[in-house]
Amino acid sequence: xxxxxxxxxxxxxxxxxxxxxxxxxxxxxxxxxxxxxxxxxxxxxxxxxxxxxxxxxxxxxxxxxxxxxxxxxxxxxxxxxxxxxxxxxxxxxxxxxxxxxxxxxxxxxxxxxxxxxxxxxxxxxxxxxxxxxxxxxxxxxxxxxxxxxxxxxxxxxxxxxxxxxxxxxxxxxxxxxxxxxxxxxxxxxxxxxxxxxxxxxxxxxxxxxxxxxxxxxxxxxxxxxxxxxxxxxxxxxxxxxxxxxxxxxxxxxxxxxxxxxxxxxxxxxxxxxxxxxxxxxxxxxxxxxxxxxxxxxxxxxxxxxxxxxxxxxxxxxxxxxxxxxxxxxxxxxxxxxxxxxxxxxxxxxxxxxxxxxxxxxxxxxxxxxxxxxxxxxxxxxxxxxxxxxx
Amino acid sequence: xxxxxxxxxxxxxxxxxxxxxxxxxxxxxxxxxxxxxxxxxxxxxxxxxxxxxxxxxxxxxxxxxxxxxxxxxxxxxxxxxxxxxxxxxxxxxxxxxxxxxxxxxxxxxxxxxxxxxxxxxxxxxxxxxxxxxxxxxxxxxxxxxxxxxxxxxxxxxxxxxxxxxxxxxxxxxxxxxxxxxxxxxxxxxxxxxxxxxxxxxxxxxxxxxxxxxxxxxxxxxxxxxxxxxxxxxxxxxxxxxxxxxxxxxxxxxxxxxxxxxxxxxxxxxxxxxxxxxxxxxxxxxxxxxxxxxxxxxxxxxxxxxxxxxxxxxxxxxxxxxxxxxxxxxxxxxxxxxxxxxxxxxxxxxxxxxxxxxxxxxxxxxxxxxxxxxxxxxxxxxxxxxxxxxx
Numbered sequence: 001x002x003x004x005x006x007x008x009x010x011x012x013x014x015x016x017x018x019x020x021x022x023x024x025x026x027x028x029x030x031x032x033x034x035x036x037x038x039x040x041x042x043x044x045x046x047x048x049x050x051x052x053x054x055x056x057x058x059x060x061x062x063x064x065x066x067x068x069x070x071x072x073x074x075x076x077x078x079x080x081x082x083x084x085x086x087x088x089x090x091x092x093x094x095x096x097x098x099x100x101x102x103x104x105x106x107x108x109x110x111x112x113x114x115x116x117x118x119x120x121x122x123x124x125x126x127x128x129x130x131x132x133x134x135x136x137x138x139x140x141x142x143x144x145x146x147x148x149x150x151x152x153x154x155x156x157x158x159x160x161x162x163x164x165x166x167x168x169x170x171x172x173x174x175x176x177x178x179x180x181x182x183x184x185x186x187x188x189x190x191x192x193x194x195x196x197x198x199x200x201x202x203x204x205x206x207x208x209x210x211x212x213x214x215x216x217x218x219x220x221x222x223x224x225x226x227x228x229x230x231x232x233x234x235x236x237x238x239x240x241x242x243x244x245x246x247x248x249x250x251x252x253x254x255x256x257x258x259x260x261x262x263x264x265x266x267x268x269x270x271x272x273x274x275x276x277x278x279x280x281x282x283x284x285x286x287x288x289x290x291x292x293x294x295x296x297x298x299x300x301x302x303x304x305x306x307x308x309x310x311x312x313x314x315x316x317x318x319x320x321x322x323x324x325x326x327x328x329x330x331x332x333x334x335x336x337x338x339x340x341x342x343x344x345x346x347x348x349x350x351x352x353x354x355x356x357x358x359x360x361x362x363x364x365x366x367x368x369x370x371x372x373x374x375x376x377x378x379x380x381x382x383x384x385x386x387x388x389x390x
Numbered sequence: 391x392x393x394x395x396x397x398x399x400x401x402x403x404x405x406x407x408x409x410x411x412x413x414x415x416x417x418x419x420x421x422x423x424x425x426x427x428x429x430x431x432x433x434x435x436x437x438x439x440x441x442x443x444x445x446x447x448x449x450x451x452x453x454x455x456x457x458x459x460x461x462x463x464x465x466x467x468x469x470x471x472x473x474x475x476x477x478x479x480x481x482x483x484x485x486x487x488x489x490x491x492x493x494x495x496x497x498x499x500x501x502x503x504x505x506x507x508x509x510x511x512x513x514x515x516x517x518x519x520x521x522x523x524x525x526x527x528x529x530x531x532x533x534x535x536x537x538x539x540x541x542x543x544x545x546x547x548x549x550x551x552x553x554x555x556x557x558x559x560x561x562x563x564x565x566x567x568x569x570x571x572x573x574x575x576x577x578x579x580x581x582x583x584x585x586x587x588x589x590x591x592x593x594x595x596x597x598x599x600x601x602x603x604x605x606x607x608x609x610x611x612x613x614x615x616x617x618x619x620x621x622x623x624x625x626x627x628x629x630x631x632x633x634x635x636x637x638x639x640x641x642x643x644x645x646x647x648x649x650x651x652x653x654x655x656x657x658x659x660x661x662x663x664x665x666x667x668x669x670x671x672x673x674x675x676x677x678x679x680x681x682x683x684x685x686x687x688x689x690x691x692x693x694x695x696x697x698x699x700x701x702x703x704x705x706x707x708x709x710x711x712x713x714x715x716x717x718x719x720x721x722x723x724x725x726x727x728x729x730x731x732x733x734x735x736x737x738x739x740x741x742x743x744x745x746x747x748x749x750x751x752x753x754x755x756x757x758x759x760x761x762x763x764x765x766x767x768x769x770x771x772x773x774x775x776x777x778x779x780x
Contacts, residue, residue, distance in 0.1 A: 015486035016463070049726060071727045072671070073406070091727055092659035094671055095748035096405035120660060123747050148728060149660040149669045180725070269482035270510060270539045279539045281462070281484055285763050289679040335570070336439060336759055337461045337481055338538060357513050358485035369726055373675050374764075 001351050005306045006359040012383050014265045014360055017286045019375045024320060026243050026261040027059050033242050034063040040231040045069050045088060047220060047240025050369045054082035055386035069238045073097045076104055078389040085113025090176060090238060092149055093117045093124050102134060109135035118176055120150045125165035138166050139176035144201040146180040153201040163211045174216030175202050182223040188253045195224045199233035223254045246368035247303055251292055257325045262368045263305060266339060268359045276348045280361055282339040288370035300330035302363040325364055391741050395696045396749040402773050404655045404750055407676045409765045416633050416651040417449050423632050424453040430621040435459050435478060437610060437630025440759045444472035445776035459628045463487045466494060468779040475503025480566060480628060482539055483507045483514050492524060499525035508566055510540045515555035528556050529566035534591040536570040543591040553601045564606030565592050572613040578643045585614045589623035613644045636758035637693055641682055647715045652758045653695060656729060658749045666738045670751055672729040678760035679724060690720035692753040715754055
C-alpha cells in the first residue's frame, strides 16, 4: 500500500531523510490566511519561524505580504538579508544583543522599513528609553492567560509604568500576546472562547491607561486564526504554523489532511515482519522528540501518509497529488537517527507487505516548526531544493 | 547565587543561546575511556555522533584514537574530509546511498583506511555480495535484547544465511550490537547484568555457525562502558555520549557532576518574581524536547548549574572551574525558543534574587547528543569556537 508513494518519492530524488514541501498547498494555505485577514480588516504579519526559508518567504510576498514576525535576532538578520524590511521580533529583547539590534534597526529604517521588538519589564523599557534616537518599534508583551511571558493582564500598574517609559518618540505600537493555550483547547469550537477571553483581557487591561496614543492589539496563534471566522477585536494577527500545518493541528481538528504541506521523508532500513515493525532512517534529529498521544495514551512522533495522483488537474499542470494521513500507522519511538514504526500483525501485511529496504516512507510530523528547524533544506514536489536558515 | 556564573559566561563572550564545552573535562573523559579500553584489551572505536565536530575529534586523536563510529553517511563523509580513515557506520545500510558509500569506501581504502557498514537482512547482505570488489567491511547488526534493529539473537538461521552471503572476500568483521536497554537499567549495578546478558547472547548465537573466520563482537553504550570495570567478552567498544555526558547519565548515577562537559548557555529574557518563574532564550531548538521526570513525575528539560573557580590549579593554568548541578532548579517547559524555569517562592529568592534580564544561566541538558546536534558551533571555556557538522 505504501509502495506507490515510495516510488513517487524516489522519483523526486530523495535518497536519505529530508523534508518534502507541497508548494501548491503551502501557497494555498498562505493565500487563505492572507485573504481572511484582509476580509477581517486586520493586519497580517505571519510568523516565519515555522519555515525559516527565504525561498518559502517569496510565496508570502506573492500574496502581497510585506510585514513579518520572527523569534530571534538571527532570524531577523536572515530575512533582512533577503529583502524583508518590516520585521517584528516577537521574542523578549535580550540586552546582550543590542549591538546587532541597533545595527539592524538602522539598516531597516534606512530602507524605509522598520524593526520592532518586544518587552515586558520596566527594566527593558528603561533600557530602550535610553536610546531615544534609535528607530525602533516597541510592543509590550502581555500574558493574557497562557502563562509564559508578558505583563500579566491584571497588572495595570506595570503596564502604565512601561507605557510611561516608552511614551516619547511614537515608538510604542501596542500590546502583543500569544494565546498558546489555544493548543490545549478541548475542542476546536472552544477556540472562540480563547479568542474572546484574550480580546476582552487586552481591552480591560488598557482601560484607564494614560498613553501617548492608541495601543494596537497583535495576537497570533494558528488554531484561532485558522479555525475562527470572526477575527474582530484586534488589529494584527501573527500565525506561523498554518503555512505547513502538522499533526498537532490535524489531530486537534484545526486543519484538514489535504492542508498539510510539510512531511518528513525517510528511507526504510530495517524490516521485521516477525516483530510487526519497520525501522526508518528518521529520528529525533529529523522529527524532534515532540509527540502526541494516541490510543491507550501511547506517544507517537509522526503518522505515515500516502501521496497518490489525484483526479483533478490544475491549469494544465500534472494532476495534484492526493495526500492521506494513515492514522493507524505511527512512528512509535525515535532515537537520535532511528524511527520505529510498530503495528499489529494484520496491519503489517496490509501496509508493509510489499515494502523493501531502501523504499521511502512519508511521515507527517507532529510539529512542523521543529522538524523544519532540523533540516538544512527542503525539497518540493517539483524536485526543487529550497534554502533555509539552518 | 547564579550571578557569578553569569558573569563568567559573559566574559566568555556568550550573547545568545549556545553550547559551552569544558575542554579539559571532555579530554579527561576521552582519556579515561581510552585507558579503560586499553587495560581491558578491547578495541576502542568511539561514536562521534555526540559531538559531530572535527575540532573535538582532534582531542580523541591526541589519545591515539584512530578508529571511529558514526551513524550516517553524511557524518562519515564529514569525518573522512577531516582526516579520519577508519570509519564504521553503525546504522543499517540504506541502498539508495550506494553511490556515496562506494565512493567513500574507495577513497578510504586508497588512503590505507577502511569503511565498514552494518546489515541485518539477507536482502542487504545479497546486495553487498553483488559488489565483490568493493573494499568494505561488514558488521552484522544483532538485537541482543534492546528491541530496535538487528537479527534477533535467537535467529541463528538468519545469521547463518547472512554469514554465508558475506563469507567471501574477508569482509565480514563480526556481530555488532547496541545494548540501549542499559539506559533503562534500574540501578547502575544492574548494568553488569545487561552486559553479561549481551555477551552471553552473542556467544550463544554464534555457536554452531559455520563462518569464514572468527566473528568479532562490537558493543557500545556509555552506561555499561563507563560504569563497569570488567569489559571482557567483546573485542570492541563504541560508546559516544561519555565525551560530554549529560543528565540522562548523571541522574542515573552513571557519571559525576564534575564529568559533565557540555552545557547550554541561555540569556535570561523574562523575570517574574510574582510567578516564581524566569524565562530564558533556550527552547526546543536548543535543548531538544528530550526530558526526564523528577518529583511527582513532572518532566524537566534541563537542570541549572553553576561554575565557580575551583581551589586547585592545573600545571600553572588558571584554577579549574568547579561545576555543580542544581537539582532543584529545572527547566520545567520548553517551546520552540523559550525555556521556562519555575521554582518555589523560597527558591526564587535564593537563586534568582539578584538576576537581571540579560544575565546568562548555564543549563545541563538532558541529552547532550541532541542539544549538540542543534548547535552550529561550540564555545570552550577558553573562548575558542569549535566547528561541527550542523
